[in-house]
Amino acid sequence: MSRREVGGAGGRGGVQPIALMDLGGTLCDCDARLRHGLARLDGAHDPAGDESPEVAAAHQESRRRLVMAAPGFWRDLPPLAVGFELLELVRELGFSVHVVTKGPHDVPAAWADKVRWCRRHLPGVPVVVTDSKTLVFGHVLIDDWPPYVADWQRQWPDALAVVPVQPWNHDLPAGARELRYDGANRVEVRSALGELSAGLISQRGRAR
Numbered sequence: 001m002s003r004r005e006v007g008g009a010g011g012r013g014g015v016q017p018i019a020l021m022d023l024g025g026t027l028c029d030c031d032a033r034l035r036h037g038l039a040r041l042d043g044a045h046d047p048a049g050d051e052s053p054e055v056a057a058a059h060q061e062s063r064r065r066l067v068m069a070a071p072g073f074w075r076d077l078p079p080l081a082v083g084f085e086l087l088e089l090v091r092e093l094g095f096s097v098h099v100v101t102k103g104p105h106d107v108p109a110a111w112a113d114k115v116r117w118c119r120r121h122l123p124g125v126p127v128v129v130t131d132s133k134t135l136v137f138g139h140v141l142i143d144d145w146p147p148y149v150a151d152w153q154r155q156w157p158d159a160l161a162v163v164p165v166q167p168w169n170h171d172l173p174a175g176a177r178e179l180r181y182d183g184a185n186r187v188e189v190r191s192a193l194g195e196l197s198a199g200l201i202s203q204r205g206r207a208r
Helices: 033-042 054-069 081-092 107-120 147-153 186-207
Strands: 018-021 096-102 127-130 140-142 160-164 176-182
Touching: 018 081, 033 054, 054 147, 081 096, 081 160, 081 186, 107 127, 140 147, 147 160, 160 186, 176 186
Parallel strands: 018 096, 018 140, 096 127, 140 160, 160 176
Antiparallel strands: none
């Protein structure tokens, strides 16, 4: 992903700010369908009661991946209001928006279903389905899943992350480069994103 510039030839534009937006748990609501799928698996292939916490956690993650890899899981998920609030916000602030979502390694059909969802709900927005979000550059990542946020920020340490509040990310520590968004702190998040966007857009002009 290149660091695009804005402004015509000889103009005083700057770097085009890029916002990367996650799909599941950010732009679309996969939680209810995931819980329903896990409930259907209850009692099937459960580890024995004396298994270690590590084995039990691995088993739960395996079940989660199995449900989310089912054909059609992603295609008809409902949009998530918090994600579209953030989408509107970054657009207002001049960011170029790209959807970046991780595709299950062994389930190419899920990759196609994610693209279908985006074509339906986000026409015209570029979509990147990838094995690792760390491969994709942006100035800000909007993502609900703490492990992906942490991995991405290790690769792009100067970038900003905005984390829509979800039950599974309450323990994410806030820092100078991580902002939580719960809808009530829109002014704070808008201020941070606006400062970032304005700085990037004026960067080239300041350098001349």
